[in-house]
């Protein structure tokens with residue numbers, strides 16, 4: 119038993135129950151359908167701006183670009199231009215690859231005891247699964263999010279329709295013979311792979327934290343919480359799409375009401391699962407700026423990645439330095455030259 | 470510090486993206502509310518659908534899926550609802566008492582909703598749309 123994940127799990131379950139009951143209570147539809155979503159978006163946007171502005175105010179006293187390769191030095195020493203860029207353009211490339219490909223996660227290694235004929239040795243091997251899981255998770259999340267914009271844009275822009283087309287490209291439909299357990303039949307609507315990949319990736323990332331003793335040891339409740347919330351969102355979304363069908367046109371009328379500030383309520387018969395989905399999304403948004411999820415904004419501001427590796431060429435001066443009053447040796451000698459010569463001390467300048 | 474300028478630009482982009490759901494819809498003229506699917510004369514005359522309207526709205530694609538499955542695998546094309554004794558012709562587009570048999574006005578019925586919700590059923594790659602009279 120580990121109190122961290124039990125705590126998060128119980129919290130998320132309580133949130134689900136609250137949303138389910140709130141959605142079904144007649145008088146609370148306004149609270150759960152309109153007020154809480156607005157509050158959550160408000161907290162998200164303002165919290166995000168405040169956090170980043172706070173970071174912008176922080177000093178960067180040292181040049182701490184992480185050096186993962188040879189820095190630019192003598193002409194005959196080959197520079198690693200990607201890992202230790204000395205120009206702004208190089209930094210842009212490095213940041214781009216970091217944000218788009220998670221390059222530093224790609225280098226993830228794992229320490230193991232390696233048994234060989236001459237005893238047990240410590241070995242580091244390449245561990246790619248965290249990178250693969252994280253990449254799948256983030257891209258699936260992005261695609262699901264972009265596809266959801268069909269609920270928030272009218273007319274639905276062309277680019278979102280393109281995403282829908284490719285996401286549903288496989289025209290995957292499990293025929294009843296394969297999966298047919300009573301109502302559990304998946305057919306139409308066609309399957310969007312991104313939703314399923316998102317679910318699989320979240321489950322993988324949860325299991326990684328739960329199964330590996332080393333990762334579990336360093337995991338806190340605040341690490342499990344977003345995972346469980348996103349798990350809840352993905353499960354309820356998939357349930358709504360493929361099993362407990364809901365009135366999508368009614369839902370879109372509601373979401374359009376939200377963005378047009380009309381205060382439309384969700385459709386009457388939309389069901390508790392929709393409210394769980396919506397409430398967990400609100401919780402995620404509201405917690406976002408105050409949790410580790412802020413790495414979304416933070417990655418752009420990480421000094422180890424976004425500073426140029428040119429410490430041998432340019433002296434990094436902390437822009438926050440205030441002018442310090444100094445008294446150099448030359449000035450000292452000027453002050454005491456007579457006395458120094460008087461007692462026979464050597465001086466640099468003899469008048 | 471010059472980074473501050475960059476950060477402010479980044480935040481403006483962030484805010485612009487977040488608020489796009491508002492300004493995009495304010496700028497575009499399209500009708501924002503739910504569309505009204507128009508019932509054809511035939512459907513009006515019949516007065517009922519396969520299941521009640523609320524359920525139909527959410528679950529019509531499941532029904533189509535079951536019909537397709539049933540017809541293609543068993544060859545039987547008649548669908549009887551035991552409670553009411555109503556019979557339907559389990560077909561998307563052919564004959565009386567099929568979906569399009571009653572809803573012969575695809576562009577004013579099916580498409581109105583589908584455009585709004587951005588769904589494009591690929592069924593019409595093979596199945597014939599009913600010809601709509603002007």
Ligand code: HEM
Nearest residue numbers: 259262263266310312313316351352355356358359369399
């Ligand atoms: C206010 C925000 C949101 C609303 C109103 C909303 C609403 C919905 C609705 C109505 C469905 C069913 C779609 C259908 O039947 O075609 C759905 C599905 C789904 N939602 Fe959300 N959702 C929201 C945010 C999110 C977020 C932030 C995520 C997390 C990435 C998410 C993940 C999913 C997933 C994985 C599905 C399954 C179906 C699919 O892949 O599209 N939703 N959502």
